[in-house]
Amino acid sequence: MSSAWNWYIGIIAVANILACVWLIRWTAKKRPGEGAAHETTGHEWDGLTELNNPMPRWWLWLFYITIVFGLIYLVLYPSFGSYPGLLGWSQYSAWEEEVEATEERVAPLFAEYAQIPVAELAENDEAMQTGRRLFGNNCAVCHGADGGGRPGFPDLTNNKWNWGGDPEQLHASILNGRSGVMPALGGALGEQGVTEVSAYVFSLTGRDAPDDLVRRGRQRFEQQCVACHGADASGNTALGAPNLNTPENWIYGTSLEAIRTTIRDGRHGVMPGQEEFLGEDRVHLLTAYVYSLSEEARAREVNGASDD
Ligand code: HEC
Ligand code: HEC
Structure with a gap:
């Protein structure tokens, strides 16, 4: 919460308490002297007169107790700006204790x-x-x-x-x-190289790709990719290099475009x-x-x- 909010709420709390004090003093002033006759408010219906009797004592005491409680609460708990309160209570510490x-x-x-x-x-x-x-x-x-x-x-x-x-x-x-680090190989392969090796990877998943692209792609694969993905493209769990024959486990999508992006720009998945x-x-x-x-x-x- 911003400190402006804290002040806003704090000031309203104190203003409320002060208003209560004023209310009590005001009703106390109205208290008629001992033995005075019951004053009426001047309202009367069907023979019933509304009397202006003082507040019962128990009710006044309840009022005083409420005010004192409010003041103590303000001192003990965080109520103003960054004031932490004497008890040092915070939502965070309460949460921590619960945890x-x-x-x-x-x-x-x-x-x-x-x-x-x-x-x-x-x-x-x-x-x-x-x-x-x-x-x-x-x-x-x-x-x-x-x-x-x-x-x-x-x-x-x-x-x-x-x-x-x-x-x-x-x-x-x-x-x-x-x-998992798949290096960006767009620079080493060039656009044509990316197209060829992508066609080869695409074909590994059992989908059709132009034969000549696949053939040249396989050659590039043997030079650039087998170190990590293995000669049969079945991957390497020590490096987190995926098996390229089983697209079910691929993370970045199986479309030709996704394959091209992976090879050109690389990938870096973090668990x-x-x-x-x-x-x-x-x-x-x-x-x-x-x-x-x-x-x-x-x-x-x-x-x-x-x-x-
Ligand atoms: C240095 C090791 C290394 C080399 C070299 C390498 N890869 Fe990778 N490759 C990885 C790793 C590790 C991942 C997994 C990346 C991740 O988890 O974010 C990966 C991911 C991939 C993916 C994404 C699969 C998916 O999950 O969507 C494809 C496709 C791929 N490689 C193809 C190739 C091709 C083609 C080459 C050669 C041009 C190549 N890789 C070279 C290590 C390598
Ligand atoms: C912030 C996201 C994130 C959270 C949270 C996360 N993971 Fe992962 N997790 C990943 C990513 C990304 C990978 C793939 C890493 C890579 O590229 O190889 C992964 C990989 C894994 C793997 C290895 C998968 C494989 O093919 O070998 C396991 C197992 C796993 N997470 C389990 C969990 C469990 C259990 C949790 C909860 C405790 C969890 N993860 C929470 C992002 C997350």
């Missing part, structure tokens, strides 16, 4: 889950419900509520991984973060490490949750493999 109390309550649960191996924990419904909440709060902004990803952010449900899908690799991705935000135990639970997200895709692959 600490919650942490004390839930930490043992996370510590317990941390003892269970990832694949086993992924089968525990209760743990996965907690995992879904953690994912919703910490990961969904980028990866989507269902983990399905969106342009620039990988799909976590298809069991296709740039950095590997073993529990250890997933854990490392989440705990320490990842930084923020969660160690300092969430700590080891929560990351362990999230690893199991992410592992569980691709359960269906994994089962399909196992079935598909046994069908062959």
Whole structure:
């Protein structure tokens, strides 16, 4: 809040208290002397006269107490400009205390889950419900509520991984973060080179591209790309270089234009490490949750493999 607002609210609070004091003094002045006859207000209906009696004492006392309470509150709590109040209370400190109390309550649960191996924990419904909440709060902004990803952010449900899908690799991705660097190769390749190698990458996904472009593109690929993406273009999890044969795991789109842009200008995807935000135990639970997200895709692959 700006300090102008603070002053505005503070001044209104004090003005209210002063108005209360004035109101009491005003009613007290009207108090008739001892033993005086009941004064009337001059209003009368059907024989009922409205008397102008003094305020009952209990009511006055309530008024005084309210004023004193207001004054004490103003001194103890932040009320003016940057004045912090004698108690040092703030919304932030109140929030922090709440967080600490919650942490004390839930930490043992996370510590317990941390003892269970990832694949086993992924089968525990209760743990996965907690995992879904953690994912919703910490990961969904980028990866989507269902983990399905969106342009620039990988799909976590298809069991296709740039950095590997073993529990250890997933854990490392989440705990320490990842930084994928695809260098800008437009300068080295030239526009014609970009066109050729893009046609080759396009053809890797099973789509048609002009044969001569694909042939020359493959040659360029062998010179410029295999160091990271591998001779068969199947990627390298140590570098986070994607498998270029499986467009499901691509982050930046599968259109020819997206491929050209990637190769010409490069890409740099950053997954923020969660160690300092969430700590080891929560990351362990999230690893199991992410592992569980691709359960269906994994089962399909196992079935598909046994069908062959
Ligand atoms: C120094 C290693 C390196 C080299 C050389 C390299 N790449 Fe990459 N490439 C990567 C990495 C790492 C990524 C992932 C970038 C990210 O995650 O942001 C990537 C991403 C891509 C993507 C994007 C896939 C997606 O997710 O949408 C394409 C396409 C691609 N590379 C093609 C190529 C081609 C073609 C060449 C050669 C002309 C090449 N790369 C050379 C490391 C490399
Ligand atoms: C600020 C956005 C952002 C947030 C928040 C985020 N991620 Fe990511 N994440 C990314 C990006 C971008 C990548 C791809 C990095 C790269 O280019 O290789 C990624 C990659 C990953 C990977 C590796 C995928 C692979 O193909 O190997 C995993 C696993 C992952 N994230 C899990 C999580 C989990 C779990 C959370 C919540 C704790 C989370 N992410 C939060 C942006 C984010």
